[in-house]
Amino acid sequence: AQKITQTQPGMFVQEKEAVTLDCTYDTSDPSYGLFWYKQPSSGEMIFLIYQGSYDQQNATEGRYSLNFQKARKSANLVISASQLGDSAMYFCAMRQAGTALIFGKGTTLSVSS
Amino acid sequence: DVKVTQSSRYLVKRTGEKVFLECVQDMDHENMFWYRQDPGLGLRLIYFSYDVKMKEKGDIPEGYSVSREKKERFSLILESASTNQTSMYLCASSLRGRMNTEAFFGQGTRLTVV
Numbered sequence: 001a002q003k004i005t006q007t008q009p010g011m012f013v014q015e016k017e018a019v020t021l022d023c024t025y026d027t028s029d030p031s032y033g034l035f036w037y038k039q040p041s042s043g044e045m046i047f048l049i050y051q052g053s054y055d056q057q058n059a060t061e062g063r064y065s066l067n068f069q070k071a072r073k074s075a076n077l078v079i080s081a082s083q084l085g086d087s088a089m090y091f092c093a094m095r096q097a098g099t100a101l102i103f104g105k106g107t108t109l110s111v112s113s
Numbered sequence: 114d115v116k117v118t119q120s121s122r123y124l125v126k127r128t129g130e131k132v133f134l135e136c137v138q139d140m141d142h143e144n145m146f147w148y149r150q151d152p153g154l155g156l157r158l159i160y161f162s163y164d165v166k167m168k169e170k171g172d173i174p175e176g177y178s179v180s181r182e183k184k185e186r187f188s189l190i191l192e193s194a195s196t197n198q199t200s201m202y203l204c205a206s207s208l209r210g211r212m213n214t215e216a217f218f219g220q221g222t223r224l225t226v227v
Contacts, residue, residue, distance in 0.1 A: 009153075033212040045203065045218035052213055091155060098163075100146050100171065101205075101216050105155035 002027045004092050006104035013082045013111055020067070021077040021107045023092030032096045034075040036066065039089040039106075048090075051075055082111045116140070119204050119219035126226050132191040134222050136204030143209035145187035146216065147171075147179065150201040162187055163209055194226045 003026040013019040025034065036048040051059045051066045059066040067076040079086055092104045120135035138145065144163050148156040148171075158171030160179040168179050176198060180188045187206075191198055201223050205216040 006155075031212065035215060043201070043221045045205075047215040047217075050213050050215065093156075095212060097212065100144070100158050100161040100169075101207075102158065102172075103148075103156040105153060 002029075002032075002094055002096060002099070002102050004094050004102055004104035006092055006107050008107045009105075010108045010110065013109065015084060015111060015113050016081050018078060018080045019082055019109065021079070021090050021092075021109065023075045023077065023104060025073050025075060025092075025094050027073075027094065027096060029096045032094055034066070034068070035093040035095070035101065036064070036075075036077045037091045037093060037103075038086075039091065041088070045091075049077070079109075084111050084113060087111045117204055117206055117217050117219040119202075119222050121222050122220060124222055124224045126191075126194050126224065128195060128226055130191075130194050130226075132194045132224070132226075134189040134191075134202055134204075134224070136187045136189070136206075136219055137185055138187075138206040138217070139185065140206060140208075140217065141184070142206035142217075143184070144207045144216075145181065146205040146207075147177075147187065147189045148203045148205065149173070150203055150221070156203065159189065194224075196226050198224065199226045200224060 032053045034051045038046040065078045093101045117138045146161040147159040162181040178190045204219040207216040208214045
């Protein structure tokens with residue numbers, strides 16, 4: 001069965017610093033996709049970044065990058081140069097063919113000035 | 114602009130009532146999903162549908178049913194609401210057949226059962 005684990009309930013970082021949010025996953029299927037979503041206090045779910053299991057390079061989207069280590073089954077989100085607006089809940093999720101997105105429990109990120 | 118719309122932002126219902134949560138998407142997506150979100154538990158999948166009249170149970174289907182009579186609409190039904198169903202409910206949709214397509218979410222319905 002597929003499973004997503006986020007072990008950090010909360011993270012604290014200062015503005016302009018980089019932060020890494022951890023995500024490990026479990027699946028026996030060689031084909032899968034990994035996603036990160038951001039949920040601000042307003043409640044909306046915002047898609048940030050995607051990594052496919054066969055992608056050779058780590059995904060990047062602006063200040064977001066995904067540190068994909070397939071052998072370790074980890075897909076950590078790296079946010080560079082944190083901003084106050086990055087304060088939110090962050091969810092890691094995984095999809096396999098024909099299945100729905102399965103989410104981790106989330107990490108609350110707090111950015112201070 | 115793509116959109117997933119949930120019928121209510123906030124809902125208060127009494128124990129034992131039949132509750133309908135409605136979700137409509139305008140993106141012609143085949144897949145639609147219902148999740149519930151609770152503090153410390155993340156998002157848990159209740160049901161999903163990959164086509165009209167098709168449905169699959171998720172991780173926590175007990176106490177819920179769903180209906181998908183039209184492609185754009187996916188309804189979540191609480192047959193007899195209970196206080197442990199007080200939660201935030203999120204609807205989402207996505208294209209079928211493409212692994213890299215993200216799911217688009219509605220704004221959520223915060224349901225309180227009293």
